[in-house]
Structure formats: structure tokens, C-alpha cells
Amino acid sequence: MSQQNPSRPNRAWLFFPSLPQAALRYDIAAGLTLAAIAIPEQMATARLAGFPPQIGFFAFLAGSLAFAAFGSSRFLSSGADSTIAPIFAGALALLATRGSPQFMALASFLALLVGGILALGFLLRAGWVADLLSVPVTTGFLAGISIHIFISQLPALIGLPSVEGSEFYRVAEMAKHWREANPAAIAIGLGALATIIIGEKISPKLPAALIALAGAAFAVRYFHLEESGVAVLGKVSAEFPHPRFPEIAPADLPHIVGLAIIISVVIMVQTAATSRSFPNEEGRAPDVDRDYLGVGAGCLLAGLVGAFAVDASPPRTAIVSATGGRSQLSSIVAALVIAALLLFGASLLEHVPNAALAGVLMFIAARIFRLHVMRDIYSKTHGEFALVALTMAAVVALPVQTGVSLSILASLLHGVWTTTRSRLITFARLPGSSVWWPCTSSGAEPYGERLEGVLVTAFQAPLSFLNAYGFQNDLRKAIEEKPKLVVLEASNIVEIDYTAARILSQAIEDCRAAGADFAVARLESVRAQEAFARYGVMRTLGEGRLFRSVDEATKALAPK
Incomplete structure (x- = not known):
């Protein structure tokens, strides 16, 4: 044997x-x-x-x-x-x-x-x-x-x-x-x-x-x-x-x-x-x-x-x-x-x-x-x-x-409580590169540069009913600066539920009503991609508004 x-x-x-x-x-x-x-x-x-x-x-x-x-x-x-x-x-x-x-x-x-x-x-x-x-x-x-x-x-x-x-x-x-x-x-x-x-x-x-x-x-x-x-x-x-x-x-x-x-x-x-x-x-x-x-x-x-x-x-x-x-x-x-x-x-x-x-x-x-x-x-x-x-x-x-x-x-x-503390953060581009990185949270001037009329923001947590309303309020405050393009860096949004999907669709429409185009970059999670399709977020987002990187999105949609 x-x-x-x-x-x-x-x-x-x-x-x-x-x-x-x-x-x-x-x-x-x-x-x-x-x-x-x-x-x-x-x-x-x-x-x-x-x-x-x-x-x-x-x-x-x-x-x-x-x-x-x-x-x-x-x-x-x-x-x-x-x-x-x-x-x-x-x-x-x-x-x-x-x-x-x-x-x-x-x-x-x-x-x-x-x-x-x-x-x-x-x-x-x-x-x-x-x-x-x-x-x-x-x-x-x-x-x-x-x-x-x-x-x-x-x-x-x-x-x-x-x-x-x-x-x-x-x-x-x-x-x-x-x-x-x-x-x-x-x-x-x-x-x-x-x-x-x-x-x-x-x-x-x-x-x-x-x-x-x-x-x-x-x-x-x-x-x-x-x-x-x-x-x-x-x-x-x-x-x-x-x-x-x-x-x-x-x-x-x-x-x-x-x-x-x-x-x-x-x-x-x-x-x-x-x-x-x-x-x-x-x-x-x-x-x-x-x-x-x-x-x-x-x-x-x-x-x-x-x-x-x-x-x-x-x-x-x-x-x-x-x-x-x-x-x-x-x-x-x-x-x-x-x-x-x-x-x-x-x-x-x-x-x-x-x-x-x-x-x-x-x-x-x-x-x-x-x-x-x-x-x-x-x-x-x-x-x-x-x-x-x-x-x-x-x-x-x-x-x-x-x-x-x-x-x-x-x-x-x-x-x-930990999940509900998640908030939108702003990204800036590192000088001389195509890398977009979170700005400082201390209120000081971020190390990086912004494109005129472009707001790059991210939500670093799964998007659910626990934090979706905070996400919506933060985005509404952000678009008060009248950007022409809002890019959501979504690499950390690994999941999205029905409530959050409805709120995200409403947020996209709010941005467009305020005169800003809306795009999503780096939606890497397969579950999140399936949820976008299942809950109709992709339909609200529209064709040509989903990108593999922030740099790709800004090059395609940023105002000249």
C-alpha cells in the first residue's frame, strides 16, 4: 500500500x-x-x-x-x-x-x-x-x-x-x-x-x-x-x-x-x-x-x-x-x-x-x-x-x-458605525504623471494638481443603505463649486445594494442638472459591475461614461 x-x-x-x-x-x-x-x-x-x-x-x-x-x-x-x-x-x-x-x-x-x-x-x-x-x-x-x-x-x-x-x-x-x-x-x-x-x-x-x-x-x-x-x-x-x-x-x-x-x-x-x-x-x-x-x-x-x-x-x-x-x-x-x-x-x-x-x-x-x-x-x-x-x-x-x-x-x-463614517474624498493628479491620489484631509493645499472644471472624487467603502445618504449629501456639496465634469473613482466600491444604487442614479442626475457631466473610473469589483447593470445604474450613466482609469476619463471628457 x-x-x-x-x-x-x-x-x-x-x-x-x-x-x-x-x-x-x-x-x-x-x-x-x-x-x-x-x-x-x-x-x-x-x-x-x-x-x-x-x-x-x-x-x-x-x-x-x-x-x-x-x-x-x-x-x-x-x-x-x-x-x-x-x-x-x-x-x-x-x-x-x-x-x-x-x-x-x-x-x-x-x-x-x-x-x-x-x-x-x-x-x-x-x-x-x-x-x-x-x-x-x-x-x-x-x-x-x-x-x-x-x-x-x-x-x-x-x-x-x-x-x-x-x-x-x-x-x-x-x-x-x-x-x-x-x-x-x-x-x-x-x-x-x-x-x-x-x-x-x-x-x-x-x-x-x-x-x-x-x-x-x-x-x-x-x-x-x-x-x-x-x-x-x-x-x-x-x-x-x-x-x-x-x-x-x-x-x-x-x-x-x-x-x-x-x-x-x-x-x-x-x-x-x-x-x-x-x-x-x-x-x-x-x-x-x-x-x-x-x-x-x-x-x-x-x-x-x-x-x-x-x-x-x-x-x-x-x-x-x-x-x-x-x-x-x-x-x-x-x-x-x-x-x-x-x-x-x-x-x-x-x-x-x-x-x-x-x-x-x-x-x-x-x-x-x-x-x-x-x-x-x-x-x-x-x-x-x-x-x-x-x-x-x-x-x-x-x-x-x-x-x-x-x-x-x-x-x-x-x-x-465604521461603515457609516465613510465620506467622499477628493483626488488630485501627481505632477508630471497620470496618477491620481487622495488630497490631504487636514485642509492644507494638496500635493498635486487639479484640472480646471474637473472634480475627481472617491468613496472608499462598499456603497450601501448605511452610507449612501452621506455619499449623496457630500456630492451635492461638492458640485456647488460648479464643475463641468465629475469623475467617481470607484476602485473601493466593491459592492452596492438596491438603496445605494437608486441614490447613485439620483446623484448622477443631480450632477447633470447642475451642468456637470458624470463618469465612473476603475469600477474593478465584478459584484459592483453586476449590481450597476442589475439596478439600472449603467443605463442612467450612459454609454462611454465608464473608464478603466481616472486619467482616461479626464482625457476623454474634461473641458478643453
Whole structure:
């Protein structure tokens, strides 16, 4: 049998002989490392979501196996993720008691809905959805989520009972009872956090979180810390669930549908970012839509086995890439290791202290709080930094799903506002050349020359209903100078909609009514050309008024 090039995507991962022997070794090594990273992370994320730790393992198994079957990326790791866990856990806690059978059924049903939406995204080729959230909004959203994680895990870290309610109420309750904090729990939690931080600095490939949990469990048993009030996981069920459809009350369905849309958008953004950060081949665009299908299939499988929605994980994917993984076989190896742990080693998890899991989540919270990105945004644009701060405040101060919804809305409004700021600019010809260039915007005399009676202007954005009226007003002001010829340099008008086409046709007629001829130069976009023909702009423009360059237009139509 001929060997396949390991640098190319390999969809036949089930047939081990079809992979080169060296690639198999790399995948097995990467899978073992991935399992060591995923075991503590999946347990901690399940706890964050309000589930027993083994449910995090089931989510990882579902996400890994489904993505290996349906996804495109060779590196992407799918499973329980701390980005979406606080969102759905906080929202579902308003409908059912966290950890109750009703809560778990709602989370499983939510996973099915999210999986269906992601599968629909694959069918509709909805990769563009990932571009709806700008970097400032994403940064503020992740910062708000990290604060949620920090506040929710602080009681476990210091040995206090967990408290339900808003973030402000939780902080107030902890402030009232801080004298009741357990020194042993604090030592274990901070020790686990310190171990992970030091291990990460030594090498990201080092399973520092697993080492921290193992050391914490040993300390609990050796020093009998349970007798000192240190809470532990307790018995972990090794029973694998039977696939079944979760049952929920019809009255809860409207709440779940809206939440599923929010979760799906967040997963799409994170999946696309992960796929683009770790492409299968350099210079080749990833198949983001196919990866939506892989993660969506993982959500569907997770919902059927009683787990919750899964997501792509950038840190785990980076581990697979850094340790030489060549295919999704690495995720399958990790899944087999975790399945073996559940079957034969569940008793090893009973003495893992909750404070140590809180330390793992604290580290994750610190990692997604992108302080360096905030500093960079602040140094370059205070306006967009305000968007970071507002998004972070909304996610923290409001119910999580409301804050995330407002974050998405803020990103869309920011994009709309940016588009509406586009205005007409004037061009001048560089002396001794045929090049026309934008004039200065400072009001000073432009470096260039103008032809008498000729106005060359440009609109540097797609022309749509969002900015078409501003375009029309700017052009009306410009023709008050009574030019004999107006040339619209249209190289940046890559699209035009029906509203804008009508306004552009009216603007052409306004120019002619004012005694000015009108021409269009450098309409390079094929979509814009088709829109000109479809909406009748070409008919209004007339024959001989569309040119390949401004210089060509002025030579043909400028007054002599």
C-alpha cells in the first residue's frame, strides 16, 4: 500500500497502516500529552458548569470522536471548554438548581440545539459568522468571562461554600465570611495554581495541571486534610451513559433557543479562530465550515450521552500542534486514555480537592484575560478600548447570556458605525504623471494638481443603505463649486445594494442638472459591475461614461 504524505490532510485515520509509521509515533505521543492536559481541565470545566467531573470526560470523548469523524482540522481539539461553560451554566441556573437532574437535562438539550445550529452553519457555509465579533469586543467578552470564573471559583479556593446569585452578591457574601476561610484549602489551591504557572513557564508541554492535582490529592490523603474541612470530589462514577434524548418542560424551550443561538455564535468564533491559527498547510485556508460540522457533531453526541455543549480549545489544539500531532489520531488516543481512566482508575480521582480544581480554573481565567491585547488597544485607540471596557462590564454586571448578547450587538453596531463614517474624498493628479491620489484631509493645499472644471472624487467603502445618504449629501456639496465634469473613482466600491444604487442614479442626475457631466473610473469589483447593470445604474450613466482609469476619463471628457 502506498504511503501518504504526512503533511497533507489525512481523512483515513481509522486505517492505521495508511499513516506513515513516523506519523503514528508522533500522533501517539501527542495524544498522550493531550490526555495529560485534558484530564484536569475537563474535570475543572465540568465543575464550573455545575456537573460531576466524569461528565467533563464524557464531553471530551464526544467532542474528540465526533470531530475526528467529521471535522477538517488535523490539530483541533474539541471538548468541554471554560469559555462557554459560565455562559450556559449561569443562564440555566435561572431555570433549575445547578447540578439537579432538570439542570442537567436542560444542558443536554441545549447541546443538541447548538449541534443542530452548527450543522446548519455547515450546510449554509456560514464561516462569515466568525467575523461578527471584533478583536476589542472579543477581548472584553473573554475578560468578563475570566472574571466570572475567578469569582465563581474563589469560594472553593479559600474553603468557603459556593454561593448562587449575581457576581456582586457573591463577592459581598465572601466578604462577610472571609474569616471562615480554610487555611489548608487556601494552601492547596494556591499551591496548585503556583505549580501550573511554574510548569507552564518551564514548558507548555509539561502536564503541570495533572501534576498539581496528583500532588494535591496525595497531600489530602497523607495529611488527612479531609478531617480539616478540605472538600474533595468524592466518589466518581465510572458508569458510561446510555444514549437518550433529554426531556425538558415545553415552557423552558423559548429560553433554551435564544441561549443556543448565543452559544453557537461564540463557538463559531472560537472554532474559526482555532482553525485559522493552526492550518493544516501553510498558505492554505482552513475549511472552517467543515470544522463547524465537526464541533456540531460533538455537541449532538454530547447531548445524547447526558453531557453539555463542546467547543474548540485553542490551548489544547496548540499542544497537539507543538507536540508533533499529524492527524486526529492524537485526539482519539487522548480519548482512549480518558476512557481507560474512567473504567479502571476512577477511584484515583476521589481525593482530588476542590481547591486544586479551582486553582486550575484560576489559571485558565488568567490565560483568557488578555491584558497584553488590552494594553495594545489602549495605546492605539482609546475609542475601541472603551468598547473593551464596556463589553467586559456588561458581561460581569448583567446575567451572562444578556452580557454576551450585548457584546455581539456592540460588535455589530461598531461595524455599522465604521461603515457609516465613510465620506467622499477628493483626488488630485501627481505632477508630471497620470496618477491620481487622495488630497490631504487636514485642509492644507494638496500635493498635486487639479484640472480646471474637473472634480475627481472617491468613496472608499462598499456603497450601501448605511452610507449612501452621506455619499449623496457630500456630492451635492461638492458640485456647488460648479464643475463641468465629475469623475467617481470607484476602485473601493466593491459592492452596492438596491438603496445605494437608486441614490447613485439620483446623484448622477443631480450632477447633470447642475451642468456637470458624470463618469465612473476603475469600477474593478465584478459584484459592483453586476449590481450597476442589475439596478439600472449603467443605463442612467450612459454609454462611454465608464473608464478603466481616472486619467482616461479626464482625457476623454474634461473641458478643453
